Amino acid sequence: MPEVSLWRRSRFYASLFSTAxxxxxxxxxxxxxxxxxxNCHGCPAATTACPVGVIAFGSAMxxxxxxxxxxxxxxxxxxxxxxxAFVCPFGLFQDLLHRIPGPKLRLPRxxxxxxxxxxxxxxxxxxFAFGFHVDxxxxxxxxxxxxxxxxxxxxxxxxxxSPEAVHGVDLDLVWKDASGTELERLPQAFPDQVxxxxxxxxxxxxxxxxxxxxADLTVASRLAVVRQDAGLHYFCTTxxxxxLEAVVLPQLARGEVSSAYTxxxxxxxxxxxxxxxxMWLTSRPFCRGFCPLGAFYGLTxxxxxxxxxxxSNACIQxxxxxxxxxxxxxxxxxxxxxxxxxxGDCMAVCSQNGITRRFGLTEKKPT
Amino acid sequence: xxxxxxxxxLVLALGLIAWGVFAERHAVRxxxxxxxxxxxxxxxxxxxxxDGYVRIKGELFDAYxxxxxxxxxxxxxxx
Numbered sequence: 001m002p003e004v005s006l007w008r009r010s011r012f013y014a015s016l017f018s019t020a021x022x023x024x025x026x027x028x029x030x031x032x033x034x035x036x037x038x039n040c041h042g043c044p045a046a047t048t049a050c051p052v053g054v055i056a057f058g059s060a061m062x063x064x065x066x067x068x069x070x071x072x073x074x075x076x077x078x079x080x081x082x083x084x085a086f087v088c089p090f091g092l093f094q095d096l097l098h099r100i101p102g103p104k105l106r107l108p109r110x111x112x113x114x115x116x117x118x119x120x121x122x123x124x125x126x127x128f129a130f131g132f133h134v135d136x137x138x139x140x141x142x143x144x145x146x147x148x149x150x151x152x153x154x155x156x157x158x159x160x161x162s163p164e165a166v167h168g169v170d171l172d173l174v175w176k177d178a179s180g181t182e183l184e185r186l187p188q189a190f191p192d193q194v195x196x197x198x199x200x201x202x203x204x205x206x207x208x209x210x211x212x213x214x215a216d217l218t219v220a221s222r223l224a225v226v227r228q229d230a231g232l233h234y235f236c237t238t239x240x241x242x243x244l245e246a247v248v249l250p251q252l253a254r255g256e257v258s259s260a261y262t263x264x265x266x267x268x269x270x271x272x273x274x275x276x277x278x279m280w281l282t283s284r285p286f287c288r289g290f291c292p293l294g295a296f297y298g299l300t301x302x303x304x305x306x307x308x309x310x311x312s313n314a315c316i317q318x319x320x321x322x323x324x325x326x327x328x329x330x331x332x333x334x335x336x337x338x339x340x341x342x343x344g345d346c347m348a349v350c351s352q353n354g355i356t357r358r359f360g361l362t363e364k365k366p367t
Numbered sequence: 368x369x370x371x372x373x374x375x376x377l378v379l380a381l382g383l384i385a386w387g388v389f390a391e392r393h394a395v396r397x398x399x400x401x402x403x404x405x406x407x408x409x410x411x412x413x414x415x416x417x418d419g420y421v422r423i424k425g426e427l428f429d430a431y432x433x434x435x436x437x438x439x440x441x442x443x444x445x446x
Contacts, residue, residue: 031413032408041415054411057419061427063393063427065391067387071380071384071387073376074381074384077373077377077380139398142436143436162423219436220435221435226430236417303376361373
């Protein structure tokens, strides 16, 4: 068996390699397939899609994402929670933070059940039940233009394909030159107009100076954009891995420090901050208590083709395995179970070679 | 028993992936007039974000549908 520090180092390099491979979008873009680990596809560098994001989105859309579920089931049944230890970028982040010296705490046993609640509620049931809130939006038809002396009269028709009524219509009539450069923007407000869902409305004519000889007219509106709010019942809204990978790191990479951290963004950052403190104090708190993907892989772990096992007869009850377990398990009872991330640290430290990694479909006893 | 479950789950996983690649189809309509398209497993995965699709009255709509007439070429207007 390798020495535990050597084993941990190789696990660290494996995680580092996986993190690099999962964030290669500038080189390889595979957004159409799910990666095996939690890695937010909102991140500009993400190579693949996040399976949790795809499944939660499928729930919200009432669409069954067969490929995403098949992928995580295949990974789970082949490897159990091995991905958590060797592939997950957020797992690596947690391991690194926990290495910072300081006081260390043990998590209570009930902490582990949180991830199953996250999977059931925030990824499947609540997104399915409540979906997304869609703000009212408008489709704008090509305007009718009539000459009116030196001016032109513009009549715009709007339609509301959204499920919400739109109260008050704002338009921008924009003059652009042949190269598309904006020459003049003329905001128009119709605060009293109401467009019910499915309705069409002809707005009052607007008279503007005629620049047709030199420019083209474009109609724009902030209402001609679909805006959806996923809400706090949607896992990705508050996922600390997503906040780190899709908000904080891209901003740092661009050299920006946004001051717009209010409301929802402040909450997201607060959750990430709380987890960062917890990651320093205790080992893998997100993995163990909140990761829905970890919960899913945990459910498959007992049936995984690659799984950890212990030979109870070889065990001398020294407790060395418990001391190195990053998941804080009672290794002798829980190795290979749903909470075990199959990192192999216990295997490396066992002086009796009593803990083994088994591969295969059948239940062969370790020799 | 575990062997049976293990094989059943493996077959289920491979079946779901095969379904996703070859048979997964989600009808996606444009928000304004136009033809319904069908998103397969990879397209659905690619579009799976809050600004990808909108569900209205049980149907999926393409949230990327252009909702403005774009550049309105009115230079030829002789009225």
